Amino acid sequence: MKVSYYPGCSLHATGKEYDQSVKAVSRALGIELAEVNDWSCCGASSAHMTNYRLSVALPARNLASAEKAGLDVMVPCAACFNRFKMAQHHLRENGALKKEIEEIIGESCRGDLAVRNPIDVFSKDIGLEKLAEKVTRKLAGLKPVSYYGCLLLRPPEVCEFDNYENPVLLDKIMEAMGAEPRNWSCKTDCCGGSLTLGKTDIVIRLVDKLMTMAREAGANCLVTACPVCMANLDMRPREELRLPVFYFTELMALAMGLPGPTEWFKLHNTDPAPLLKSLALL
Amino acid sequence: MGAFLEEVNRRIDGVPIQRCYHCRKCSAGCPVAFAMEYNPNKVIKMIQMGKRAEVLGSSTIWLCASCETCVTRCPNDVDIARMMDVLREMVIEEGLGAREKKILKFHEAFLAGIRSGGRINEPMMIARYKMTTGDLFSDLKMGLDMFMKGKLSLISPKTKDMTSVRKIFDRTKK
Numbered sequence: 001m002k003v004s005y006y007p008g009c010s011l012h013a014t015g016k017e018y019d020q021s022v023k024a025v026s027r028a029l030g031i032e033l034a035e036v037n038d039w040s041c042c043g044a045s046s047a048h049m050t051n052y053r054l055s056v057a058l059p060a061r062n063l064a065s066a067e068k069a070g071l072d073v074m075v076p077c078a079a080c081f082n083r084f085k086m087a088q089h090h091l092r093e094n095g096a097l098k099k100e101i102e103e104i105i106g107e108s109c110r111g112d113l114a115v116r117n118p119i120d121v122f123s124k125d126i127g128l129e130k131l132a133e134k135v136t137r138k139l140a141g142l143k144p145v146s147y148y149g150c151l152l153l154r155p156p157e158v159c160e161f162d163n164y165e166n167p168v169l170l171d172k173i174m175e176a177m178g179a180e181p182r183n184w185s186c187k188t189d190c191c192g193g194s195l196t197l198g199k200t201d202i203v204i205r206l207v208d209k210l211m212t213m214a215r216e217a218g219a220n221c222l223v224t225a226c227p228v229c230m231a232n233l234d235m236r237p238r239e240e241l242r243l244p245v246f247y248f249t250e251l252m253a254l255a256m257g258l259p260g261p262t263e264w265f266k267l268h269n270t271d272p273a274p275l276l277k278s279l280a281l282l
Numbered sequence: 283m284g285a286f287l288e289e290v291n292r293r294i295d296g297v298p299i300q301r302c303y304h305c306r307k308c309s310a311g312c313p314v315a316f317a318m319e320y321n322p323n324k325v326i327k328m329i330q331m332g333k334r335a336e337v338l339g340s341s342t343i344w345l346c347a348s349c350e351t352c353v354t355r356c357p358n359d360v361d362i363a364r365m366m367d368v369l370r371e372m373v374i375e376e377g378l379g380a381r382e383k384k385i386l387k388f389h390e391a392f393l394a395g396i397r398s399g400g401r402i403n404e405p406m407m408i409a410r411y412k413m414t415t416g417d418l419f420s421d422l423k424m425g426l427d428m429f430m431k432g433k434l435s436l437i438s439p440k441t442k443d444m445t446s447v448r449k450i451f452d453r454t455k456k
Contacts, residue, residue, distance in 0.1 A: 009402035046392035154350035190349035
């Protein structure tokens with residue numbers, strides 16, 4: 001199958017491992033990725049927090065470009081995913097806005113493009129059974145808690161993704177990889193997001209709590225699908241509370257025996273190698 | 283109805299905020315309420331009472347992380363997160379100065395990065411943020427680590443059609 005691919009700004013920098021692991025896993029699953037032509041930033045949080053029309057125009061420019069390819073667009077970053085879905089939602093609800101934005105971006109925007117995140121594509125289009133078949137090294141002993149964060153799921157009528165108070169798709173993918181996901185009540189609790197530079201103390205408090213709850217749940221690591229959540233969980237918690245954090249696609253690549261994981265893990269701030277070595281997974 | 287309330291509702295262009303009956307699900311679910319000067323539902327009440335200066339001068343509106351928990355749980359579909367966006371926009375448009383200066387400077391650095399390259403170059407954006415806030419030394423070690431690991435490249439590809447990107451900024455300017 002073939003999909004359009006919108007990496008977004010983070011995946012080329014702080015989220016490098018996510019980009020590379022999504023690509024490796026997609027390749028192994030027979031999903032061809034065609035990068036959206038001449039893409040630009042989606043605006044993330046800063047656009048909508050300061051300028052509504054800008055926050056719709058920036059994603060709309062990319063939606064218009066992706067629509068030309070006529071394929072579903074896969075968007076790994078949770079913020080980009082959320083902004084694309086929000087822009088489509090606003091353009092659908094407000095005809096006058098749609099006209100205005102189309103005039104600004106100089107393109108028409110049909111609004112019928114399917115915007116999907118990789119959890120959705122892998123679990124629905126490939127299916128959990130096929131994913132399990134691809135596993136060459138079960139992640140036995142790895143006990144992740146699945147951290148979905150905010151933007152993949154909320155608002156539910158915009159994101160149209162998993163159960164917004166108790167999502168399960170990431171857990172199911174981890175199970176398919178042979179890991180032993182632990183259940184916990186913080187699946188969708190905010191990490192503090194973009195406050196990481198402006199209000200570091202708030203982020204530290206939020207991620208410290210996540211780490212504490214992860215430990216209480218009996219987890220030895222966390223798994224996520226958002227570059228900002230990853231950065232916050234990987235870098236901000238107090239030393240003594242830290243657990244290794246992974247992008248879910250890194251673990252998929254590890255379980256599927258694909259090349260890359262060892263290099264990606266070196267990019268993490270909290271080194272996952274000791275944990276993985278102790279489980280003979282590395 | 284007060285002018286402030288009317289203006290906020292007009293900008294939100296959705297469910298009028300006075301539909302709130304203060305069940306406090308928003309404030310209970312808000313992950314940063316512990317750090318806020320006024321809870322989300324208190325802000326709604328203050329708007330209804332016409333407390334324009336206090337609301338626009340608050341730190342609350344800048345601390346909102348747009349996690350959308352409030353929006354998801356409100357039984358009356360009040361778009362509290364959008365209300366926070368609207369209040370921030372009003373502060374910026376009126377040149378009132380943000381109570382949380384660093385947070386606004388972060389947004390400005392972020393958007394300046396898009397305007398100049400179509401895409402964010404993260405180290406450049408962070409450098410710009412640190413220069414404008416004077417917050418030069420926090421996260422220095424972490425930044426250096428990331429740089430050494432090759433995660434922060436000072437050169438990154440730009441969007442080719444920068445004309446279209448600049449047009450978006452010019453046409454949506456306030």
